[in-house]
Amino acid sequence: MFMRYYVIYTLLFLSAVNTAFAQKDQQAKAILSEVSRKYKTYDVIKTNFVYTLESPQANVKETQSGTLIAKSKTNKFKVTLYTTGKTPAVAQELISNGKEQWTYLKKDNEVQLNNVTNGDETLNPAHIFTIYEKGFKYVYSGEEKKGGVNCQVIDMTPTDAKKSIFKVRLFVDKAKKQIYSALIFDKNGNKYSYTMQTFNSNFKTGDEVFAFDVKLHPGVEVVDLR
Numbered sequence: 001m002f003m004r005y006y007v008i009y010t011l012l013f014l015s016a017v018n019t020a021f022a023q024k025d026q027q028a029k030a031i032l033s034e035v036s037r038k039y040k041t042y043d044v045i046k047t048n049f050v051y052t053l054e055s056p057q058a059n060v061k062e063t064q065s066g067t068l069i070a071k072s073k074t075n076k077f078k079v080t081l082y083t084t085g086k087t088p089a090v091a092q093e094l095i096s097n098g099k100e101q102w103t104y105l106k107k108d109n110e111v112q113l114n115n116v117t118n119g120d121e122t123l124n125p126a127h128i129f130t131i132y133e134k135g136f137k138y139v140y141s142g143e144e145k146k147g148g149v150n151c152q153v154i155d156m157t158p159t160d161a162k163k164s165i166f167k168v169r170l171f172v173d174k175a176k177k178q179i180y181s182a183l184i185f186d187k188n189g190n191k192y193s194y195t196m197q198t199f200n201s202n203f204k205t206g207d208e209v210f211a212f213d214v215k216l217h218p219g220v221e222v223v224d225l226r
Contacts, residue, residue, distance in 0.1 A: 028140040028154045032170075034177045036133065044071045046203035047196050051081070054191045064091070065197075069209060074098050075116070076210040095212050100226075102212035110221045111212055135159055136168070143174065146181055147195065150174045164188070 039045070045068075052063045064084060070077040075098040082088035093104040096116055104111040141153040151171035158165060164186050171181040178199055184192040214220060 025139040025154075028138045031140065031152050031154065031172055031177075032138070035172060035179060038177055039072065042201045043073070044069065044203045044205055046070075046198075046200040046205075048198045050195045050197060052193045054193075056189050069203065069205065071210065076207070078209055093212070095210060097207070097210045100211075104212060104217070104220075108221075109217070109219055110223060111214075111217070112223045112225055113212075115226045141169075144171065146171050149180050151180055 047068050049066050049068065050063060051066055052061070054061045064081055065088060066079060066081040068077065068079050075096065077094075077096050079094040080090055081092045083091045090106055092106060093102070095102045095104070099116055101114045101116050102111050103114075135158055136156040137159060138154055138156040141155050144151050144153050149171075150173075152174050154170045154172065156168040156170060165184055166187055167185040169183040169185075170179055171183075172178070173180040176199075179196065181193065181195040184194075186192075214222065
């Protein structure tokens with residue numbers, strides 16, 4: 001239960017858009033620019049990831065798998081998180097068509113509907129692979145092998161010191177020039193990690209994926225917060 005709400009909002013942080021970044025480490029910038037350049041050539045991407053939350057204060061360590069489908073050029077995305085166990089099922093979803101956003105909690109059979117805002121505090125998983133572009137200082141920290149993958153490590157800190165997150169450590173696949181993993185640290189001592197399991201840069205799907213279909217969820221309670 002502890003993980004139920006944090007999992008969505010920490011994933012959202014991965015695409016936080018804040019003020020202009022500063023103190024650019026040139027080596028880090030070159031690596032991240034290549035990641036961004038490649039990502040922007042894709043239409044729709046799909047990636048399977050593993051999410052882990054570690055909270056020493058709550059004595060919690062939980063892992064959950066998920067899927068992200070994103071169409072960055074139109075700010076559309078769908079994040080699906082699954083239950084744990086031998087037969088994983090959908091636990092929660094976050095879906096946006098660029099104008100509206102749905103947060104679906106299967107256990108409660110409830111979906112919350114909000115308007116998408118596009119101000120400086122907008123959070124959008126569709127920008128997960130270009131997160132460094134705004135709101136962060138960053139520095140290259142060397143190379144490290146992670147999960148058998150040779151990675152270039154980049155440490156990022158928000159330019160806004162008031163943020164609850166104080167550091168993001170990115171692991172960039174050196175060969176593929178893609179983000180392989182992200183480790184997020186908050187001021188409460190919690191750590192959130194996301195590791196990409198698969199990456200499909202040529203995923204084919206229609207726009208219906210980026211909207212919540214009430215007809216497919218009998219009896220769902222719609223909480224309209226617009």
